[in-house]
Amino acid sequence: MKQCLVVDDSSVIRKVARRIMEEVNFEVSEAENGQEALDKCRQNLPDIILLDWNMPVMDGLEFLMELRKDPCGEAPKVIFCTTENDMDHITQAISAGANEYIMKPFDKEIIISKLKEVSLLDA
Amino acid sequence: MTPRDFDYLRTLLKSASGLVLTDDKQYLIESRLLPVAKKLKYETIDAMVAELRRSEATSLKNQIVEAMTINESFFFRDKTPFDNFENIMLPKLLEAKKAQKHLRIWSAAASTGQEAYSLSMIMQEYAAELEGWRIEIIGTDLCSEALEKAKAGLYSQFEVQRGMPVKYLVKNFKQVGSMWQVNSKIKSSVQYRQFNLLNSFNLLGRFDIIFCRNVLIYFDKETKSDIIERMGKQTNPNCYLVLGASETLVGLNDSFGTVPDARGLYQIKDQAGNKPASAITRPASGAPLAKTGTTGRNFTR
Numbered sequence: 001m002k003q004c005l006v007v008d009d010s011s012v013i014r015k016v017a018r019r020i021m022e023e024v025n026f027e028v029s030e031a032e033n034g035q036e037a038l039d040k041c042r043q044n045l046p047d048i049i050l051l052d053w054n055m056p057v058m059d060g061l062e063f064l065m066e067l068r069k070d071p072c073g074e075a076p077k078v079i080f081c082t083t084e085n086d087m088d089h090i091t092q093a094i095s096a097g098a099n100e101y102i103m104k105p106f107d108k109e110i111i112i113s114k115l116k117e118v119s120l121l122d123a
Numbered sequence: 124m125t126p127r128d129f130d131y132l133r134t135l136l137k138s139a140s141g142l143v144l145t146d147d148k149q150y151l152i153e154s155r156l157l158p159v160a161k162k163l164k165y166e167t168i169d170a171m172v173a174e175l176r177r178s179e180a181t182s183l184k185n186q187i188v189e190a191m192t193i194n195e196s197f198f199f200r201d202k203t204p205f206d207n208f209e210n211i212m213l214p215k216l217l218e219a220k221k222a223q224k225h226l227r228i229w230s231a232a233a234s235t236g237q238e239a240y241s242l243s244m245i246m247q248e249y250a251a252e253l254e255g256w257r258i259e260i261i262g263t264d265l266c267s268e269a270l271e272k273a274k275a276g277l278y279s280q281f282e283v284q285r286g287m288p289v290k291y292l293v294k295n296f297k298q299v300g301s302m303w304q305v306n307s308k309i310k311s312s313v314q315y316r317q318f319n320l321l322n323s324f325n326l327l328g329r330f331d332i333i334f335c336r337n338v339l340i341y342f343d344k345e346t347k348s349d350i351i352e353r354m355g356k357q358t359n360p361n362c363y364l365v366l367g368a369s370e371t372l373v374g375l376n377d378s379f380g381t382v383p384d385a386r387g388l389y390q391i392k393d394q395a396g397n398k399p400a401s402a403i404t405r406p407a408s409g410a411p412l413a414k415t416g417t418t419g420r421n422f423t424r
Contacts, residue, residue, distance in 0.1 A: 090293055094290070094293065100288070100289050102284060103280050110284045113284070114284075116202065
């Protein structure tokens with residue numbers, strides 16, 4: 001089973017994302033900020049990370065830059081999932097190594113289409 | 124709705140657009156016509172249809188026909204046709220037409236423009252290879268309201284996320300308030316025309332690629348055959364035809380043959396009636412195409 005880490009400080013969003021990811025057969029773990037996510041990744045790298053931007057302790061962008069520096073940190077696909085919906089944020093995320101970008105609010109259909117984009121679901 | 128009103132609508136739609144309203148499509152009446160009735164301030168759909176039967180007013184008739192035939196569309200819908208476009212059609216045609224350097228593409232049920240713009244965005248990736256080429260993309264649809272949206276090229280956040288890789292958003296769109304608009308390069312690459320597939324195709328000229336997806340399903344077999352036969356006459360040699368995921372040419376018209384190893388892709392037969400060659404054996408110099416430039420690291424298409 002492929003593994004997904006949902007990183008968001010809102011427990012509601014984590015729950016929604018978890019439900020969608022479990023429906024498409026991912027095993028889901030959660031983190032509520034970038035630092036917690038980094039600790040989890042250093043123990044066990046997931047296949048995909050759904051990543052919020054604005055979070056306390058360590059934000060999503062900082063997390064991503066740290067992750068990509070780690071040995072094997074290039075491996076997980078990272079999909080930003082954030083209310084930040086302007087071109088500057090999107091380009092910043094991509095140059096930091098994000099594979100895809102979802103502007104909230106999202107639904108199951110958008111998540112699935114992005115999972116196909118990063119080749120974690122069959123088209 | 125009374126059976127008499129339903130029959131009236133059915134006859135009207137068949138004669139005006141070719142659309143066949145089978146009994147299982149009755150639900151379309153509710154979902155498509157309620158917004159029209161509300162907009163025009165009729166109490167109910169029945170009241171609107173009754174008024175049309177009485178007055179036969181052209182503008183009311185057109186609005187009803189357009190609403191019934193509008194097609195839901197999104198960027199890179201179904202993905203496979205666009206992969207086939209990028210990996211099979213473009214390389215093959217670039218090789219076959221290197222003397223003319225002219226490609227004509229028809230999006231025959233263009234709706235709100237996402238299909239035509241998706242093709243244009245893919246071609247932007249090959250700008251260097253296409254240097255010096257004349258590329259025409261013609262988008263036609265029966266529905267003028269859909270075409271207005273296509274021409275404006277303005278889409279909601281939801282629409283630009285559904286099926287479209289973010290790299291295309293970054294490269295080809297600009298943000299306009301809470302909406303996203305295709306940039307002028309993409310917008311000007313497509314010409315839109317209101318057009319009824321029941322009318323003669325002669326004025327449209329000949330094409331190298333025809334996308335005709337998710338529209339034949341609305342026609343009866345006879346009309347489908349007629350459309351395909353007439354499309355076959357608007358083709359340049361090697362012309363490809365792309366149908367929707369649930370559509371097939373089986374039992375219709377044999378001017379196009381299936382391209383082996385490429386789902387939903389057809390190609391015009393040559394004059395001897397030979398079937399298309401396999402998609403896999405590409406001309407030696409034809410493939411794969413080199414993309415222009417690079418986007419950030421670690422990008423997944």
